[in-house]
Amino acid sequence: MPKPQFLAVVSAVVVLLQMTSGPGSGAQPPSTVERRQQAMKDMAAAAKTIAAMFSGDVAYDKTGLQEAASAFVLHGSELSTLFAGHARSESEADDQRIAAERKEFDEIAAGLEELALVFYRKAARAGDVLTPDMRMGSSVPGGGSLLGARPSRTEADLSAIPAEHLFHMMLETCTTCHSKYRLRK
Ligand code: HEC
Numbered sequence: 001m002p003k004p005q006f007l008a009v010v011s012a013v014v015v016l017l018q019m020t021s022g023p024g025s026g027a028q029p030p031s032t033v034e035r036r037q038q039a040m041k042d043m044a045a046a047a048k049t050i051a052a053m054f055s056g057d058v059a060y061d062k063t064g065l066q067e068a069a070s071a072f073v074l075h076g077s078e079l080s081t082l083f084a085g086h087a088r089s090e091s092e093a094d095d096q097r098i099a100a101e102r103k104e105f106d107e108i109a110a111g112l113e114e115l116a117l118v119f120y121r122k123a124a125r126a127g128d129v130l131t132p133d134m135r136m137g138s139s140v141p142g143g144g145s146l147l148g149a150r151p152s153r154t155e156a157d158l159s160a161i162p163a164e165h166l167f168h169m170m171l172e173t174c175t176t177c178h179s180k181y182r183l184r185k
Helices: 003-020 032-055 062-082 097-100 102-125 143-150 155-159 163-181
Strands: none
Touching: 003 143, 032 062, 032 163, 062 102, 097 102, 102 155, 102 163
């Protein structure tokens, strides 16, 4: 076996040994609390990017918008699982209340995921400039936030809403959940 290849095999074996040699050695996989806090931080960073693009503080770029949008889809879909009762001191989550109001918590999380998917599809179809129809204030058949609050909203309803408005509806979802289920704000 040529030397570089041999070295590659050896280092792969070393990595494997490190991974299997149990607690205390090497990095631990992140705990559920760390994972959910990281998911939240990723969404906050994505929200900042998107807000800056809509406000013109940073130049709009299609790929950047899509990437940021995908963070909401990814994390929105895992929130229910990441908050399945892990009360720990370093967490800001009101785990007891989440457990007691499981259905409502999951509905808020599902609401975020639903908005995120429609937003992501719009971002994926967006062109090289932000067109007026992606903007807040372009006409919304059936009416804006009223529609957002309506429990029976359909995906077709949501698709009629401009991207920037959907983004604001997503941010409302963050606030709704935090005001109920996050202890320190
Ligand atoms: C379904 C409920 C829910 C939704 C929706 C939600 N959050 Fe959270 N968020 C929480 C809870 C609960 C915590 C506390 C988590 C912990 O400490 O274990 C939290 C924590 C955070 C934190 C602090 C993370 C840290 O530890 O540093 C940030 C930032 C955050 N959320 C941003 C967002 C943003 C941005 C959105 C919307 C795109 C959002 N969240 C949507 C429930 C939610």
